[in-house]
Amino acid sequence: MTCKEEHSMTSHISGFYKLPPKERLEKVADYVHLTEAEKKQLMGSNGLTLGQADQMIENAVGSFSLPFGVAVNFNVNGKDVFIPMVTEEPSVVAAASNAAKQSEGFTTSYSGSMMRGQMQVVEVAQPYRALAKLYENKNEILHICNEQDRTLVDLGGGAKDLEAYVVEVNEEKMVVLHLLIDTKDAMGANAVNTMVEATAPFIEKLTGAEVVLRILSNLADERIVRASANFTDPFHGDEKLTKKFIQAYELAVVDAYRAATHNKGIMNGITAVVLATGNDTRAIEAGAHAYAARSGMYRSLTHWEADNNGSITGTIEIPMAVGLVGGATQSNPMAKIALKILGAASSGELAGIIASVGLAQNFAALRALVQEGIQEGHMKLHAKNMAAMAGAREDQIERAVKIALKKGKIRYDEMIQIVLSLK
Known part of the structure; x- marks a missing residue:
């Protein structure tokens, strides 16, 4: 591939979530040059053999799988990137992708390692x-x-x-x-x-x-990453919603009960990328929450400001002790693929990408909270899980979800009845 062709590629893919999983994989594979073996690894039911698991921890008897997703629409420091995320929560990847799409891109700085x-x-x-x-x-x-x-x-x-x-x-x-x-x-x-x-x-x-x-x-206060992004008029001139957005953030600055949930939402995105890349999720979580309390009161890890034109600018400052070498980043084959997808050339670049995801996640959560509420969008995405839990076959899940959304009742008892009607 020539330089010109590489620069013409973009992580902004319209309707990416609507594509079948294999087509999504092919698009990502084309962009980051995954091998056939790496694609097969991603499509497999398990990323780790028992032998590999046994080398990583004591008393291994198997391995535990979680969904491996890719967030799109991210541009970090002028570079388009796909973001590998490992999480069981339905709305995380979608929220990050949607927020990134509305941003003007993310810029970062790193204090060092x-x-x-x-x-x-x-x-x-x-x-x-x-x-x-x-x-x-x-x-x-x-x-x-x-x-x-x-x-x-x-x-x-x-x-x-x-x-x-x-x-x-x-x-x-x-x-x-x-x-x-x-x-x-x-x-x-x-x-x-x-x-x-x-x-x-x-x-x-x-x-x-x-x-x-x-x-x-694990309070890595000499290893700080900062990320910022501007979101141009996300509420389309609605001054009241813009004000509510800022007010929702401001509560997280002064109230620890709100700050805990506010920062948990940030860590939804951060932890998903940290886990995907084989880094230490517990260390990042501990450092982030300790840093949030460094003033003597637990506060928001982000700051948000609005201008007179309705645009909102967000910043995040967080310790980020992540690496590209050592530990599970090398011993876990799935982590190696995740790092290849990201294409980060240094721990500082990786830290900046991860912080950008946290900022995007926070924007998405605050925007949802001041509009339809967090649960509506979450439950729509959770409906697939619910259909599977209710016993729907793989070929029935989409139909079951459509019926549930049409009824406007995304509840487990209702889903059971819908699935039964399809059999």
């Missing part, structure tokens, strides 16, 4: 003198860290700096040491943990104290 390795030093006779010793011996501490992973250092990463402070618990002072480690294109948990564990004996000798905890922190 620095992670924190945290060490807890207890039984410290003179904690402030211990602090001084840690800073005085910084170069030796960083040297010990970097001897543990010469490959990472050769790539430009490794331990770069340290921070230390004194905390008081139950009238007893302890020292907390943070090693700042650039993990480059890896999420970095293994590299960080190896470094802090190797450094512990030297820290104990230096301070005359005991190191208890030595592990990375």
